[in-house]
Amino acid sequence: MTAAAAVPLRLLVGNKSQDSGIAEMEELPVPHNIKINNITCDSFKICWDMDPKSKERITHYFIDLNKKENKNSNKFKHKDVPTKLVAKAVPLPMTVRGHWFLSPRTEYTVAVQTASKQSDGDYVVSEWSEIIEFCTADYSTVHLTQLLEKAEVISGRMLKFSVFYRNQHKEYFDKAREDQNNKMLPSVKDNSGSHGSPISGKLEGIFFSCNTEFNTGKPPQDSPYGRYRFEINADRLFNQKTNLYFGDFYCMYTAYHYVILVIAPSGSPGDEFCKQRLPMLNIADNKFMTCTEENGRLIFQHAQDVILEVIYTDPVDLSLGTVAEISGHQLMSLSTVNAKKDPSCKICNISVGR
Numbered sequence: 001m002t003a004a005a006a007v008p009l010r011l012l013v014g015n016k017s018q019d020s021g022i023a024e025m026e027e028l029p030v031p032h033n034i035k036i037n038n039i040t041c042d043s044f045k046i047c048w049d050m051d052p053k054s055k056e057r058i059t060h061y062f063i064d065l066n067k068k069e070n071k072n073s074n075k076f077k078h079k080d081v082p083t084k085l086v087a088k089a090v091p092l093p094m095t096v097r098g099h100w101f102l103s104p105r106t107e108y109t110v111a112v113q114t115a116s117k118q119s120d121g122d123y124v125v126s127e128w129s130e131i132i133e134f135c136t137a138d139y140s141t142v143h144l145t146q147l148l149e150k151a152e153v154i155s156g157r158m159l160k161f162s163v164f165y166r167n168q169h170k171e172y173f174d175k176a177r178e179d180q181n182n183k184m185l186p187s188v189k190d191n192s193g194s195h196g197s198p199i200s201g202k203l204e205g206i207f208f209s210c211n212t213e214f215n216t217g218k219p220p221q222d223s224p225y226g227r228y229r230f231e232i233n234a235d236r237l238f239n240q241k242t243n244l245y246f247g248d249f250y251c252m253y254t255a256y257h258y259v260i261l262v263i264a265p266s267g268s269p270g271d272e273f274c275k276q277r278l279p280m281l282n283i284a285d286n287k288f289m290t291c292t293e294e295n296g297r298l299i300f301q302h303a304q305d306v307i308l309e310v311i312y313t314d315p316v317d318l319s320l321g322t323v324a325e326i327s328g329h330q331l332m333s334l335s336t337v338n339a340k341k342d343p344s345c346k347i348c349n350i351s352v353g354r
Contacts (some may be wrong), residue, residue, distance in 0.1 A: 003182065003207065004298055009095055012175060017145075022158060023246060024205070026239070027054070027126065028049075028054055028057065028058060028114045028115070028116060028124060028126035029050040029051040029052075029053065029054055029058075029114055029126060029243040030050075030113075030114070030122070030126045030127045030128075030129055031048035031049070031050055031054065031112040031113070031114060031126070031129040031217050032044045032048060032050070032129060032130065033048060033049040034046065034048040034050055034110075034112065034129055034130065034132045035047050035048065035093075035131060035313055036049075036110070036134045037093075038095075039134060039135075039136060039137050039323075040136070040137050041102070041103075041104030041105070041137045041138060041139050041140065041143060041196045041280075041352050042097060042102045042103075042104065042136070042139065042352040043093075043095060043096060043097050043102065044096055044097075044102075044136070045093040045094065046061030046092075046093060046094055046096060046110070046112070046198075046277075047092040047093035047094065048064075048092065048112060049131065050114065057116045058089045058114045058115065058164070059088070059089055059115065059116050059117045060085075060086055060087060060088055060089055060114075060115040060116075060123065061087045061088075061089055061094070061112060061113070061114060061115065062085070062087075062112065062114075062115050062123075062125060063087060063090065063096070063110065063111075063112055064110065064111045064112075064113075065085070065096075065108055065109070065110045066087075066108065066109050066110075067106060067108055067109075067304065068106075068107035068108055068109050068133060068322050069188055073126070073190050073253065078104070087302045088116070097257070099339065102136055103134060103136065103195060103196075103198025103354075104138055104139055104195055104352065105135065105137070105138055105195060106135065106136050106195075106197055107133065107134070107135045107201075108133070108134055108135070108136065109131050109132065109133050109341055110131070110132050110134070111123045111130070111132070112128070112129045113126050113127070113129070114126045115126055115149050120241050121337060123152075128259050136195075137168070138196050138197065138198035138199060138277075139194065139196035139198060139280065139352070141279055143196065143350060143352055144198075144246065144247075144248075144278060144279055145279050146158045146350045147194065147246075147248065147249045147348070147350055148246045148249070148279050150249060150348060151246070151249040151257070151259050151288070151306065153248075154257060154286040154304030154305055154306065154347060155259070155287040155288055155302075155303035155304075155305055155306050156304040156306070157301055157304050157305075158219065158290065158301035158302065158303060158304065159212055159214070159247035159301060159302055159303075159304050160212075160299065160300065160301050161210050161211075161212050161217075161234065161301065161302050162217065162233065162234055162300060163210070163231045163234055163321075164208040164209070164210050164231070164232050164234055164236075164237050164310065164312075165209055165210070165219050165229050165230060165231045165232070165240070166184070166206065166207065166208050166209070166229065166230045167182075167209075167223035167224075167225040167226050167227075167229050167326070168226040168227075168228055168229075168230070169226040169227070169292050170227070170228050171228075172226065172228075173228055173230065173318065173323050175319065176318055180222065180286050182318050182319060183258070183315045183316065183317050183318065184230070184315065184316045184317075184318065185206075185208050185312065186204040186205045186206055186270075186312075186313060186315065187200065187204060187205075187206070187316050188201060188203070188204055188210075189201065189202070189203050189204070189205065189311065191260070192339040192340075193248040193250045193339070194249070194341050195341065196250045196352070197247065197260075198273070198277040198278070199247050199248070199260070199278070199311075200279055202273075203247075203262065203270070203274070203311065203313070203348060204270065204313065205262065205270060205311035205312055205313045205317075206258070206311065206312050206313075206316055207272060207309060207310070207311055208232075208237070208310045208311075208312055209308065209309065209310065210234070210289065210308055210310055211302060211307055211308055212302070214304070215288045218343065219231070221326050221327050222326075227325055227326055228323055228324070228325055228326070229323070229324060229325075229326050230318065230321050230322070230323050231321050231322050231324075232316070232320055232321030233321070234291075234298070234300040235300075236261055236284050236321070237316070237319050238283070238291050238300065240261050240283070240291070241265060241266055241290060242264060242265050242266060242267055243264050243265075243271050243274070243275075243280060243283075244261060244280070244281045244282075244283045244286070244289070245261065245262040245274040245279065245280055245281060246259075246260075246261060246262075246279045246281055246288070247260035247261060247262050247266065247278055247311065248260040248276060249306075249348050250339075250341040250342075250348050251264050251341065251342050251348050252340065252341065252342060256306075256307055257306050257307070257347065257348055258304070258306065258307045258308075258309055259288055259306045259307070259308055259309070260308075260309045260310075260311065261281075261288055261289055261308060261309070261310050262266055262274050262311045263309070263310060263311070263312045263313070264276060264312075264313040265313070265314055268313060268314055269313070270313025270314065271313070273313075274313075288291070288302070288303045288304060288306070288308060289301070289302045289303070289308060289310070290312070301335075303330060330350055
């Protein structure tokens with residue numbers, strides 16, 4: 001359902017006109033037992049039960065949809081509340097999509113009226129139904145593939161790299177040594193990036209970087225996340241026994257863009273999670289980060305024109321790499337922790353929401 005009409009100013013509720021006295025009409029059935037299913041990130045199906053009496057008189061449905069946080073300011077039960085959508089009475093269940101530009105992973109409330117359009121253009125309407133709450137879904141792999149294709153356009157040429165690195169405060173590594181058996185442990189990803197990303201708040205992993213400075217071919221010395229850096233040879237995390245997934249593409253009101261990739265050892269819990277939710281990439285042939293073999297050794301490359309955030313889904317032992325203090329600055333302005341995506345950017349947004 002994508003067509004909508006403006007709400008008329010004059011409604012007749014039950015059998016009484018709001019501004020012209022009494023009109024002899026039967027009351028319309030109130031929708032009840034509302035059910036919502038087939039929920040995606042930008043659509044849902046809705047159906048309800050009604051008293052069959054006067055059912056043939058129903059010409060339209062009035063549907064009022066609001067983000068849940070605003071429900072207290074919207075008095076559904078007032079019969080003269082302007083509705084947000086007037087839809088023709090079609091067979092139920094009815095698919096609602098498009099008109100409201102529903103945001104993914106967002107809680108909404110919905111209520112329904114039945115209506116009968118009169119010859120003079122006025123509507124007779126029923127009472128409002130009960131208020132139903134539901135939450136839209138994450139991006140599907142179809143939507144993520146759209147993001148992937150947008151990210152590929154700006155990824156740029158590939159540069160060689162040899163290590164993954166993770167910047168943190170000294171206390172982080174001290175805790176790993178003392179309390180975690182010398183291991184960095186996966187943690188749940190924060191809510192940075194696209195609002196509909198299926199990995200936010202769900203996927204457990206460890207963030208790494210692999211971007212290099214164009215001039216030196218080495219990791220930059222500045223960091224927003226702490227003055228200590230763990231470095232590990234790239235082949236320890238990324239090889240033919242791992243799978244690679246595209247996770248997200250976003251920016252934070254800046255000229256540069258971020259791509260989130262997920263490395264998961266084949267058959268691991270992280271791998272099973274990603275297989276159901278994320279587009280898989282060919283590790284030897286993609287636009288973001290590759291692992292190829294030349295003369296018996298692995299060669300690694302990353303895209304030049306995006307900032308890669310790499311999530312590794314298994315624990316990593318500190319003995320596999322080195323920890324040292326970096327010489328650069330701690331640039332907090334570059335942090336992506338819980339960063340909000342720019343919803344107006346035409347480069348990294350798709351049509352179904354932020």
